[in-house]
Amino acid sequence: MTMTMTTRRFTGHRVLLTGAGRGIGEATARRFAAEGAAVLVTDREPERAERVAAAITEDGGTAEAYGCDVTDDAAVRAAVAHAAETFGGLDTLVNNAYSCHPDPSAFEDLDSAAWYQDIDVTLHGAARCVRAALPHLAAAGGSASIVTVGSVNAERHFGDHAYSAAKAALASLTRTLAVSCAPRGVRVNLVEPGTIRTPAWSGREDALSRVAAHYPLGRVGEPTDIAAAITFLASPDAAWITGITLPVDGGLLISNLGMNEAMRPGAAAE
Template identity: 50%
Template sequence: MQRFEGRVALVTAGAQGIGAAVVRRIAAEGGSVVITDLQEDKIAELAAELGDQAIGVRTDVMSRDDVNAAVAKAVERFGRLDVVVNNAGGCIVTSVPEDTTDEDWHRQLDLTLVGASRCIQAALPHLVESRGNVVTISSVNGLAAFGNIEYSAAKAGQIAMTLNYAARYGDLGVRFNVVAPGTIRTPNWDSHPEALETLSQLYPLGRVGEPEDIAAAVAFLASEDASWITGQTLPVEGGVLTGPAPLVLSTSGPFAKKY
């Protein structure tokens, strides 16, 4: 499929993990991609891999100047902007809730929630022109109680923000949707492979997700196949929101319930 032929996407935190999988998927379907990230070496490697289809721009989504410059470079290089994928974010608060400071809250919200809004604001005039769309990568943490209160609140905020943008700009033809991943095998887990194996047993489908699972969902929502879908959150989470896997309720295994 060439669903993105003639279209241009900007992907934040696009140099590795979920972001890189999204970049490769859009490029594989004919799109041009602007890769933004803080890791200049990884940006350069991925941009070189994709050739003329991609450029890399070092961007901190907590800097409005950086975000504005990245959008400007996208339009300067490719002449338009059709898709923004808000992938930047992360759990940067590690203290227990009772010890979380105001500064901790500000940093978490600035990266994950306000950063996504900065990207939307910068891109919006171009998205109105192209009748484009935004896909924001949230988390199951924004839909259910999985801990990490500050991170979860920021992810839930992304969902509420998306609903409001979708309602406000739908009559201009701009769509806004969310993908909410469960546990995904990204480089953040490289030093904890045993944790992924343990977590996989919590998922009814028997495994954690791969970055390509999320990229496939993003590509659908960002394409014309989803032209009548806006304001929605698509969980891509191996069934974890449906309840514990059968193994968790069995009488054997690491999560066995003892009867």
């Protein structure tokens, strides 16, 4: 993907992204770099991060790769320190790393290890990153931000109990952090994606096609849709926005197309 962005809202900006080795994280790293930011691409699988950073550099952007498991306090602190030392500070943290295990057929059969992993990576991982990054963000002169990737699962039943609970907790954490971080010049916001065409759906393209019918805009999302929202919230365009949860969901949360179809005259007879 060649970087052809003309707007450069992030010249001189320093960004650390977690879970940035593919999907939403990769698209967001590329978008920040295309608009002038220096990005630290982190992922628990270092080779993924290296691939993304190399592609950004090849396209003329500034990026470094760093292996980071967000369940490891020391690894998180090291990644943040590396970003601050390499780039001379930190302006934006993007919390994108997550874990999601599919639900068993009965909740009582849910594996405890899977439950705790989903919570630890998705919720506690973000909290670890915020704790490590805040001193650097607060030193950025009042223009810093944290953007976390949530999910529409926090708002409605779409399955995946542990993942959904963690994403709901992230929305609450966003609101409380927004208030406590405001005096330090750090804005805190969250994006809630709907169904996004990422590698997590590899081999299930037929399911994506069926899901698209439930979206008022008639399609599932692309990673670039979420990258656009994340970079907006991190940009000067959102300088007076903090503590919000922004659904980027093709209208899913405001609709019930399945119910509408069921109530259509003649539907029951077909």
